[in-house]
Amino acid sequence: MIALDSVDVSVGGQKILHGVSMEAPAGKLTAIIGPNGSGKSTLLKALCRDYDYSGTIFLDGRDIAKMSPVEIAGLRAVLPQSSNLPFPFTVREVVAMGLTAGRPGVHPRALQHLPEEALARVDLAGFGARFYGELSGGEQQRVQLARVLCQVWEPVIDGVPRYLFLDEPVSSLDIKHQLMIMDVAKRFARSGGGVIAVLHDLNLTALYADGITALREGKVVASGRPETVLTDRVLEAVFDVPLKVGAAPRPGTPFVLPQSVHLSGAMHVA
């Protein structure tokens, strides 16, 4: 369980997060949604200790401010939005960096081929010898995910769950790989690990999230199961757009139809 208790974050004198409290249990995929500038990425950076914060953040009941970098690296891995590398590393070398600090939790003999397995999981089998800098943005994002997976390969070690923090993991991916990467994240949660993902796509959120925290202007507007957060009323309060939530194609799965804005006529100014 990742738990935040009244977390405030200021960046450059400006207060970005105001008393954010939320929980992300192990075994669940928790999505953070909200408009641009609502503080989603800032929240994730506070979780990673990239930003100073006031308040408390707990990882399985322990205050992360009191843990060492190595200790935390064995319990959670972080997928950044983008990474460029100043030196010509191969894809395999980048993925293997995930092995150097974390605790993959596999047998030493399996360790040697873990980067290949991780690459296969993000649909990049055979890309090991390519240079990272020569890949497309979406491919680079998947390479980074493979590296992150290596760091916490087994979602649970000795009964202790581990966590994945994903900052817009599907932002530059095509639809096939969006679904594939969300499947990887979901599978990690199903196996007992915890996932916190900043997501922009409300339909993917509806499809994959077990819990949703919605932010607006640095405050939690709504938090809970998808059915309770993805409602017309909450979404309008969060995004300032009169969205309509439907419930097709699969019964019970909410989905958001941007076209509904036009249907209702609310966005027609002229």
Next chain:
Amino acid sequence: MASTMSLPARALTRPAGEAAARPAGDRSHIGRITVIGLGFALLLAMVLSMTTGASGASAINLILHWLGFGTDDTAALRDYAVIVNIRMPRMILGVLIGAGLAVSGLLMQGLFRNPLADPGLVGVSSGAALGAVVIIVLGGTALAPFTTALGIWSLPAAAFGGGLVTTFVLYRVATRSGQTAIATMLLAGIAIAALAGAFSGVLTYLASDNQLRDLTFWGMGSLAGATWIKVLSAGPIIFVALVVAGFLGKGLNAMTLGEATASHLGVPVQRFKRVTIVAVAAATGASVAVSGGIGFVGIVVPHLLRLVIGPDHRYLLPASALLGATFLLFCDALSRTIVAPAELPIGIVTAAFGGPFFLWILLHRRSAFAW
């Protein structure tokens, strides 16, 4: 060098089946083979360095004499003096300084996430030189208590201090939230070098005639004045810095992903940066203190090795130390023989290799620096 490298390469070749199991894109075997090959190359260079020079002293004759084959006792005594008192300290200093400069360059490139960072280019050597000039000029008067207290270590200690201050200032100026702007770094380096040069100029103006002679020869960059005293004063500092650097490989790899990601991977980033900066300043400072400004080793050697074994710092670190030492011994041998019986300051030889090489990097890899 090529012939020495093929030996271990053959010895290490695995059976075909095992080689096929090596994952694609894994270059660690190339790194290991290169390090071993460079080890042999350095041994060869050390032997050559001991056996060549302006005098006809021959290590082989000396060994033969000890074994009882020689007859000429005076020649043996003279050879002994040349080899043990002149060539040996020079060879040891060459190895340590070459390794120290190459590793300093590599550490800075990793720290700044930038293949153009080099202590000589960005003003660290100038800062170290200022520290050394201060001691040469003021060591006998205003700073006498300092030089008395530290003895032979006062010169390298002052150069270390100068290098430390400049590296720290440079890092503060050029790096914002883990990203180094290359233009800012190079320009800050120019400003720092100019400032250090101005202070050195004032001190030079104050210097006596004898001190001026010392300053001139020292500033040209040379191993010619190598003595056991210099080995003893700078050697331990460079050696410790090299040993510390050996533990920084994994962290430097993680740092290439950016400071935030390195910290997510478990690197204690702030402490790591401090250790790296101190190691750079120590190795550069001690090298500058005993040899003056020997440029370009820190940029040529790591760059060349990155082309061969890739950017994995776990292999780049030992390989740079070995190739840096070999390269400097090679340049030293050239400097001693090219205008024999006189000799060229080694800084001129390394610059003659390094300058064109640097331009070549800029021409061929321009796209890599265009951010």
